Amino acid sequence: xxxxxxxxxxxxxxxxxxxxxxxxxxxxxxxxxxxxxxxxxxxxxxxxxxxxxxxxxxxxxxxxxxxxxxxxxxxxxxxxxxxxxxxxxxxxxxxxxxxxxxxxxxxxxxxxxxxxxxxxxxxxxxxxxxxxxxxxxxxxxxxxxxxxxxxxxxxxxxxxxxxxxxxxxxxxxxxxxxxxxxxxxxxxxxxxxxxxxxxxxxx
Amino acid sequence: xxxxxxxxxxxxxxxxxxxxxxxxxxxxxxxxxxxxxxxxxxxxxxxxxxxxxxxxxxxxxxxxxxxxxxxxxxxxxxxxxxxxxxxxxxxxxxxxxxxxxxxxxxxxxxxxxxxxxxxxxxxxxxxxxxxxxxxxxxxxxxxxxxxxxxxxxxxxxxxxxxxxxxxxxxxxxxxxxxxxxxxxxxxxxxxxxxxxxxxxxxx
Amino acid sequence: xxxxxxxxxxxxxxxxxxxxxxxxxxxxxxxxxxxxxxxxxxxxxxxxxxxxxxxxxxxxxxxxxxxxxxxxxxxxxxxxxxxxxxxxxxxxxxxxxxxxxxxxxxxxxxxxxxxxxxxxxxxxxxxxxxxxxxxxxxxxxxxxxxxxxxxxxxxxxxxxxxxxxxxxxxxxxxxxxxxxxxxxxxxxxxxxxxxxxxxxxxx
Numbered sequence: 001x002x003x004x005x006x007x008x009x010x011x012x013x014x015x016x017x018x019x020x021x022x023x024x025x026x027x028x029x030x031x032x033x034x035x036x037x038x039x040x041x042x043x044x045x046x047x048x049x050x051x052x053x054x055x056x057x058x059x060x061x062x063x064x065x066x067x068x069x070x071x072x073x074x075x076x077x078x079x080x081x082x083x084x085x086x087x088x089x090x091x092x093x094x095x096x097x098x099x100x101x102x103x104x105x106x107x108x109x110x111x112x113x114x115x116x117x118x119x120x121x122x123x124x125x126x127x128x129x130x131x132x133x134x135x136x137x138x139x140x141x142x143x144x145x146x147x148x149x150x151x152x153x154x155x156x157x158x159x160x161x162x163x164x165x166x167x168x169x170x171x172x173x174x175x176x177x178x179x180x181x182x183x184x185x186x187x188x189x190x191x192x193x194x195x196x197x198x199x200x201x202x203x
Numbered sequence: 204x205x206x207x208x209x210x211x212x213x214x215x216x217x218x219x220x221x222x223x224x225x226x227x228x229x230x231x232x233x234x235x236x237x238x239x240x241x242x243x244x245x246x247x248x249x250x251x252x253x254x255x256x257x258x259x260x261x262x263x264x265x266x267x268x269x270x271x272x273x274x275x276x277x278x279x280x281x282x283x284x285x286x287x288x289x290x291x292x293x294x295x296x297x298x299x300x301x302x303x304x305x306x307x308x309x310x311x312x313x314x315x316x317x318x319x320x321x322x323x324x325x326x327x328x329x330x331x332x333x334x335x336x337x338x339x340x341x342x343x344x345x346x347x348x349x350x351x352x353x354x355x356x357x358x359x360x361x362x363x364x365x366x367x368x369x370x371x372x373x374x375x376x377x378x379x380x381x382x383x384x385x386x387x388x389x390x391x392x393x394x395x396x397x398x399x400x401x402x403x404x405x406x
Numbered sequence: 407x408x409x410x411x412x413x414x415x416x417x418x419x420x421x422x423x424x425x426x427x428x429x430x431x432x433x434x435x436x437x438x439x440x441x442x443x444x445x446x447x448x449x450x451x452x453x454x455x456x457x458x459x460x461x462x463x464x465x466x467x468x469x470x471x472x473x474x475x476x477x478x479x480x481x482x483x484x485x486x487x488x489x490x491x492x493x494x495x496x497x498x499x500x501x502x503x504x505x506x507x508x509x510x511x512x513x514x515x516x517x518x519x520x521x522x523x524x525x526x527x528x529x530x531x532x533x534x535x536x537x538x539x540x541x542x543x544x545x546x547x548x549x550x551x552x553x554x555x556x557x558x559x560x561x562x563x564x565x566x567x568x569x570x571x572x573x574x575x576x577x578x579x580x581x582x583x584x585x586x587x588x589x590x591x592x593x594x595x596x597x598x599x600x601x602x603x604x605x606x607x608x609x
Contacts, residue, residue, distance in 0.1 A: 024555065030607040032562040033555025054259040056460040057524070064525035078609060118260070119267035136239075136344075141542075143551050145346050149227065149236025156235040201233040203281060257462040321463070322470035339547075348549050352430065352439025359438040404436040406484060 012101025017042040017070050018094055020138045025081045027142050035074040037138055044134035049109045053116055103187030106131035106159040107180040110166045120167050127163030132156050154194035162187030208383055215304025220245040220273050221297055223341045228284045230345050238277040240341055247337035252312045256319055306390030309334035309362040310383040313369045323370050330366030335359050357397035365390030418507020423448040423476050424500055426544045431487045433548050441480040443544055450540035455515045459522055509593030512537035512565040513586040516572045526573050533569030538562050560600035568593030
């Protein structure tokens with residue numbers, strides 16, 4: 001079961017890094033920029049979570065192979081970005097993987113905050129923050145107003161619903177694995193629905 | 204007496220959140236963006252102060268009702284912003300409340316830094332940082348050069364004078380309440396003067 | 407020998423602060439903005455290093471005379487910037503001093519990370535981060551895409567090579583002073599070569 005969660009984590013980091021790498025290439029950055037924006041997008045949310053919860057070392061400092069793999073990925077960024085740009089299906093795949101990552105990181109933020117005895121509302125907020133902050137940093141570095149704050153298809157809202165699902169399952173069933181999967185499922189399904197039917201917040 | 208300081212803190216958070224909410228609406232953000240920018244503006248300075256001074260949990264994690272109230276506020280953001288935009292008096296009121304908040308947060312930064320045994324100059328700097336950093340983050344997210352760094356009416360300078368007032372009273376009278384009120388008063392009066400007479404730094 | 411490293415540290419902080427002050431003046435900021443951007447450029451990298459490694463107090467909080475000197479520097483910013491703008495040699499000098507600072511801060515990041523038992527690859531990354539993050543923050547505040555991420559003369563790459571030199575010397579000779587000097591030398595020489603011959607990354 002933990003293998004499943006681990007697999008989703010790696011998929012999520014991969015998808016987040018990819019979205020950073022794509023943005024960086026679009027802005028004409030070189031290998032250093034591509035790697036930095038990829039790193040920040042993939043690890044920004046988890047790092048903020050760890051700093052807020054005073055967890056050390058930060059998770060990417062501990063899992064040192066993640067940054068190494070991302071460097072390898074950055075070397076073939078030109079090739080990756082061409083594939084994603086030219087094939088609508090590849091772009092769709094990135095969105096699907098990103099939705100998985102959003103769900104998983106939100107679960108990790110909500111879970112670690114809740115276990116630290118933090119108020120459920122703040123735990124849900126920290127879940128969302130963990131899920132979306134990497135993308136916020138990516139957009140700030142690329143000199144754009146963060147995508148997630150704009151009037152576009154639901155993103156943070158899906159993570160918020162997912163984080164509450166995590167908390168709800170934790171309270172009713174006290175099963176961490178089911179709770180994490182509930183968060184991922186709710187976030188993922190909501191997000192795909194929002195993309196498919198262009199659902200936006202009314203206000 | 205602590206009730207007075209508590210009241211000013213809530214007023215300050217309210218005013219800071221409002222300035223974030225207004226900026227976010229101007230940029231066409233939806234509820235998520237409005238809430239996020241409101242949160243960051245209201246809690247950014249205090250969070251940086253807590254991270255620099257290694258204080259955990261961060262103050263908005265502990266005072267969980269602040270983020271909850273801000274969410275409620277974000278739901279009626281459209282209504283609030285219309286009021287502020289259409290009534291010159293409402294805009295003036297926001298500036299006055301903001302000046303109160305600036306004074307109080309600067310006092311809190313200077314006070315906690317000084318009590319942690321940090322050099323007075325750095326304590327004064329941390330006071331200013333606590334007061335202005337939320338607005339800096341707001342402007343960075345909204346893709347603007349931070350207002351506080353531009354050649355405009357004195358803002359950070361008022362907080363700097365206020366922070367030194369705090370330190371001066373602490374040294375001479377050793378009374379925390381008087382020191383905090385001195386910081387708020389000096390910051391507040393200077394700031395209103397700067398707005399009224401368009402006082403800017405000569406360099 | 408430590409005097410040499412201390413001297414280079416002060417030179418590096420001075421050069422970094424200068425690059426921040428110049429950018430801030432170009433954007434028409436006043437004394438507050440100039441000081442803030444100077445501070446952030448000079449201390450941003452070291453602060454991120456200290457937060458990631460959970461070192462408290464942050465180094466500029468401890469070395470309180472650095473921020474005081476920077477304030478003095480900010481008062482004469484107009485004069486400094488005129489000199490640098492009008493004399494090509496002065497601009498060249500800033501680039502040379504900046505290359506020294508880049509090398510030294512990278513050494514400090516790699517060294518502290520390595521001593522904290524962190525994986526060498528992450529230690530090298532933290533070295534680069536310590537060297538370049540101040541400049542990244544400077545550019546974000548000034549509403550530019552960070553210089554270091556753009557397709558321009560090698561910068562972070564020099565620091566990366568320098569950080570590995572530090573690690574290599576530490577492993578083979580176990581001499582901290584030689585390792586730090588190796589990092590500074592490699593970074594410095596590579597950077598000057600890159601500027602002189604307009605060397606860029608091929609990808």
